[in-house]
Amino acid sequence: MTEDAVAAIERGLAELGDAYRDAFATASNEISLRDEYAKVLGKKQGSLTRVMGLMRDVPADRRPEAGAKVNAFKDQVERTFEQRLADLHRASRDAELHARPYDLTLPGRLPVGRGHLHPVLQTRDDLLTIFRDLGFEVVEGPEVELEENNFTKLAFPPDHPATDMQDTFWVGVDGAPKDARVLLRTHTSNTQVRVMSTRTPPMAVVSAGPVYRRDDDITHSPMFHQIEGFLVDEQVSMADLKGVLAAFAEGLYGPGTPVRFRPSYFPFVEPGAEVDIGCVFCSEAAGTRATCRVCKTTGWVEVLGCGMIHPDVLRHCGIDPERYRGYAFGFGIERIAMLRYGIPSIKHLFENDPRFLAQF
Numbered sequence: 001m002t003e004d005a006v007a008a009i010e011r012g013l014a015e016l017g018d019a020y021r022d023a024f025a026t027a028s029n030e031i032s033l034r035d036e037y038a039k040v041l042g043k044k045q046g047s048l049t050r051v052m053g054l055m056r057d058v059p060a061d062r063r064p065e066a067g068a069k070v071n072a073f074k075d076q077v078e079r080t081f082e083q084r085l086a087d088l089h090r091a092s093r094d095a096e097l098h099a100r101p102y103d104l105t106l107p108g109r110l111p112v113g114r115g116h117l118h119p120v121l122q123t124r125d126d127l128l129t130i131f132r133d134l135g136f137e138v139v140e141g142p143e144v145e146l147e148e149n150n151f152t153k154l155a156f157p158p159d160h161p162a163t164d165m166q167d168t169f170w171v172g173v174d175g176a177p178k179d180a181r182v183l184l185r186t187h188t189s190n191t192q193v194r195v196m197s198t199r200t201p202p203m204a205v206v207s208a209g210p211v212y213r214r215d216d217d218i219t220h221s222p223m224f225h226q227i228e229g230f231l232v233d234e235q236v237s238m239a240d241l242k243g244v245l246a247a248f249a250e251g252l253y254g255p256g257t258p259v260r261f262r263p264s265y266f267p268f269v270e271p272g273a274e275v276d277i278g279c280v281f282c283s284e285a286a287g288t289r290a291t292c293r294v295c296k297t298t299g300w301v302e303v304l305g306c307g308m309i310h311p312d313v314l315r316h317c318g319i320d321p322e323r324y325r326g327y328a329f330g331f332g333i334e335r336i337a338m339l340r341y342g343i344p345s346i347k348h349l350f351e352n353d354p355r356f357l358a359q360f
């Protein structure tokens with residue numbers, strides 16, 4: 001052995017010592033400091049690894065001595081590194097604190113395109129405006145609802161086939177009593193129940209919002225939006241309902257828009273009806289009816305369900321049916337938007353394609 005192996009290690013460490021101290025002191029940010037640290041202590045290419053290679057030549061009885069020197073060196077490197085890192089952090093924090101303030105509220109340099117409401121929400125707002133102008137108050141109801149408010153109080157008997165048409169998503173609520181089943185509402189008629197249960201007539205209310213069902217095809221989506229409207233007072237008849245819905249059709253499609261009532265069934269009204277509006281996409285006179293896909297050549301488009309509120313429903317909500325009567329109506333907003341803009345599939349409304357949405 002030409003040189004004492006332990007002495008060779010000591011010399012190696014001393015050389016490294018001068019180099020790393022300079023390198024750490026001149027590193028101007030955390031990244032370059034960490035680079036320098038890796039050059040010394042890095043597992044693969046660190047220069048300490050090279051010095052450690054000399055360990056092979058150290059006789060077994062002197063290894064503990066050599067090992068202690070290497071460890072002491074490592075500790076020193078680590079301490080110097082931590083110290084310098086803390087200095088750099090402090091310096092950059094000071095620089096931030098003393099720099100000119102950064103004003104997040106200044107306008108940006110690039111023009112930012114202005115968005116607009118989704119066509120379904122535009123239609124919702126226009127519809128609500130029509131009803132507000134007719135004297136209805138706008139009220140919101142919850143989307144997660146008790147079975148009682150969505151079905152039971154609306155006179156859907158348990159297991160009634162009508163609940164099949166409105167099969168929905170049930171919600172698990174920890175600790176809820178067994179008989180308080182919770183669901184995503186299938187219609188906005190829950191708002192009718194909630195409002196009638198907490199107020200005394202007269203009342204005239206509309207409510208809009210999302211509803212949920214199992215349906216999924218080109219005219220149905222598992223989530224869609226509805227508007228529910230109702231009025232309760234002492235002297236209310238089907239004639240009032242017809243008047244309001246005729247005014248609604250005119251508000252939507254212009255004066256003279258024809259409206260037709262067809263008898264229909266909903267458990268919460270008696271009598272119940274479906275309402276068609278005269279097709280605005282074709283006309284017999286212009287010869288476009290025979291090929292109209294929107295009304296399927298009938299000249300009528302079904303838009304809503306309605307009727308006189310069933311006495312049982314009034315009773316369930318604490319309103320005396322001997323004294324008060326009411327009418328109610330409900331419809332899907334997407335359907336109105338599709339008719340209004342000539343949109344062929346409900347899917348377009350939920351795909352969020354900017355090329356589609358930019359057209360409204």
Ligand code: DAH
Nearest residue numbers: 187189305306307328329330
């Ligand atoms: N809730 C019914 C549905 O979603 C729509 C409806 C029909 C609402 C008749 C009413 C009504 O208020 O009277 O299918």
